[in-house]
Amino acid sequence: MQLFSHERMWRSHELKSRYDAVIIGAGVHGLATAYYLGKDHGLRDVALLEKSYLGAGNSGRNTAIVRANYRTAEGVAFYDASLKLYEEMSSELGWNVLLNQCGHLTLAHTDSAINGLRVRAETNRFLGVDSRIIGPDEIHKLVPTLDLSRRPRYPILAALYHPPGGIIRHDAVVWGYARACDRMGIEIHPFTEAVGIRMDGQSVSGVVTNRGEISTRVVANCTAGWASKVCQMVRVPLPIVTYPLQACVTEPLKPFLDKVIVSATLHVYVNQTDRGELVIGAEIDPYQSYSMKSTLPTLEQMATYTLELFPQLHGVKVLRQWAGICDMTPDFAPIISGVESLKGFYLDVGWGTYGFKAGPIAGRCLASLIATGETPKLIAPFSLSRFRQDRLVGEKAAAAVSH
Amino acid sequence: MSFLIPCPNCGERSVYEFRFGAEVKSRPSAGSPSEDWLRYTYVKQNESGVQKEWWYHRMGCRQWFIAVRNTATNEVLSTSLPEEKPGGTSS
Numbered sequence: 001m002q003l004f005s006h007e008r009m010w011r012s013h014e015l016k017s018r019y020d021a022v023i024i025g026a027g028v029h030g031l032a033t034a035y036y037l038g039k040d041h042g043l044r045d046v047a048l049l050e051k052s053y054l055g056a057g058n059s060g061r062n063t064a065i066v067r068a069n070y071r072t073a074e075g076v077a078f079y080d081a082s083l084k085l086y087e088e089m090s091s092e093l094g095w096n097v098l099l100n101q102c103g104h105l106t107l108a109h110t111d112s113a114i115n116g117l118r119v120r121a122e123t124n125r126f127l128g129v130d131s132r133i134i135g136p137d138e139i140h141k142l143v144p145t146l147d148l149s150r151r152p153r154y155p156i157l158a159a160l161y162h163p164p165g166g167i168i169r170h171d172a173v174v175w176g177y178a179r180a181c182d183r184m185g186i187e188i189h190p191f192t193e194a195v196g197i198r199m200d201g202q203s204v205s206g207v208v209t210n211r212g213e214i215s216t217r218v219v220a221n222c223t224a225g226w227a228s229k230v231c232q233m234v235r236v237p238l239p240i241v242t243y244p245l246q247a248c249v250t251e252p253l254k255p256f257l258d259k260v261i262v263s264a265t266l267h268v269y270v271n272q273t274d275r276g277e278l279v280i281g282a283e284i285d286p287y288q289s290y291s292m293k294s295t296l297p298t299l300e301q302m303a304t305y306t307l308e309l310f311p312q313l314h315g316v317k318v319l320r321q322w323a324g325i326c327d328m329t330p331d332f333a334p335i336i337s338g339v340e341s342l343k344g345f346y347l348d349v350g351w352g353t354y355g356f357k358a359g360p361i362a363g364r365c366l367a368s369l370i371a372t373g374e375t376p377k378l379i380a381p382f383s384l385s386r387f388r389q390d391r392l393v394g395e396k397a398a399a400a401v402s403h
Numbered sequence: 404m405s406f407l408i409p410c411p412n413c414g415e416r417s418v419y420e421f422r423f424g425a426e427v428k429s430r431p432s433a434g435s436p437s438e439d440w441l442r443y444t445y446v447k448q449n450e451s452g453v454q455k456e457w458w459y460h461r462m463g464c465r466q467w468f469i470a471v472r473n474t475a476t477n478e479v480l481s482t483s484l485p486e487e488k489p490g491g492t493s494s
Binding site for chain 2: 232288
């Protein structure tokens with residue numbers, strides 16, 4: 001009997017000299033785009049270029065939270081569609097992505113925060129997303145370990161409860177998509193860095209990589225924190241600033257928390273993984289940087305605020321701390337569109353601190369735009385041209401940022 | 404990695420004493436078309452490498468100044484007092 005599988009998740013390939021489409025960045029966004037190009041549109045002569053190993057960027061650095069309880073109508077519809085694709089993903093890919101819709105609580109510590117959550121709850125419910133305000137009694141039933149005492153600083157007054165929110169195994173999402181892409185004949189090229197993009201007049205004509213040159217008429221930029229660097233190759237200006245976002249994980253503890261807990265006031269979000277570790281995320285660093293080194297002040301901040309919520313965790317050891325770099329837009333909404341000045345060049349960037357949960361639907365919409373030339377309704381508000389028309393989205397329910 | 408910034412007035416201090424402003428951009432003249440103002444408002448070079456940027460010493464002398472910093476390594480190469488007031492930087 002064979003105890004261990006010897007199945008290859010994806011194969012290695014020599015880089016060909018021509019592809020129908022090249023996707024730069026093989027994180028969840030790039031992979032989902034390739035997957036839906038193949039699945040929905042039969043476009044399989046596609047190369048995914050990844051400068052490091054698969055999932056080395058933010059797809060492997062996020063805190064794995066999925067939810068749809070955003071604030072703007074555009075945001076709610078979009079993230080809800082993404083959550084539904086995550087719900088179907090394990091059966092669709094034949095690969096367990098360990099989605100756990102354990103429920104998601106956003107805490108309010110002030111009256112004004114409750115008002116903000118109320119707007120979100122009403123918008124969510126109007127758009128068919130399960131989301132409601134609950135008081136301390138119900139919070140206590142759901143999360144008995146949370147400190148609900150009537151303390152003067154940061155008392156927990158209410159919460160926005162979003163039952164379908166939860167956590168997922170983010171590496172499994174990357175591997176599952178990669179395996180599915182490989183089986184359709186889409187080529188995945190790790191350790192292949194795009195160093196230049198060739199243009200032929202007003203059209204894209206190829207990509208220069210550290211492993212050779214490729215000719216193609218379609219290039220998609222799915223590179224998150226590095227989006228500006230790739231766009232500089234084709235002189236497409238972006239309204240993006242790259243900021244690091246840090247997170248940490250503690251030693252494993254007995255199961256005591258089966259909800260995702262978020263506090264926008266305290267800039268902290270906490271969940272307990274199936275292995276018992278607490279995953280804690282912070283606010284973005286207070287300065288622009290491409291450095292992925294973690295810092296002690298941010299670790300102190302994460303610990304301080306987590307202890308405001310769960311004082312019993314004092315003395316728990318931190319196993320690891322890390323950072324990812326986030327492509328922040330001024331309106332906390334992404335940019336998914338073509339570029340008027342350059343035919344064949346597509347953007348799926350500006351994902352800031354909320355990219356992972358949007359991966360499947362962003363990929364599906366971008367694939368549809370690339371294959372048909374028509375902009376799907378879900379991504380129509382997220383075009384690059386909105387910054388020229390001064391029509392910003394203003395998603396104020398993005399996590400990890402101060403508004 | 405956290406780092407120190409040499410404030411032109413106060414000397415080397417922790418980066419957490421300061422507020423990051425934005426990359427330095429040249430401001431359009433008052434009569435420029437709105438396209439120029441939109442570009443000035445939104446477009447960023449977002450340089451991975453050495454860039455000139457605005458910083459504010461919020462826990463010190465409360466002075467806006469200019470730093471030249473490598474955004475890939477966070478190495479601060481130089482700081483200086485500005486010749487003009489910061490225009491349009493977020494604070």
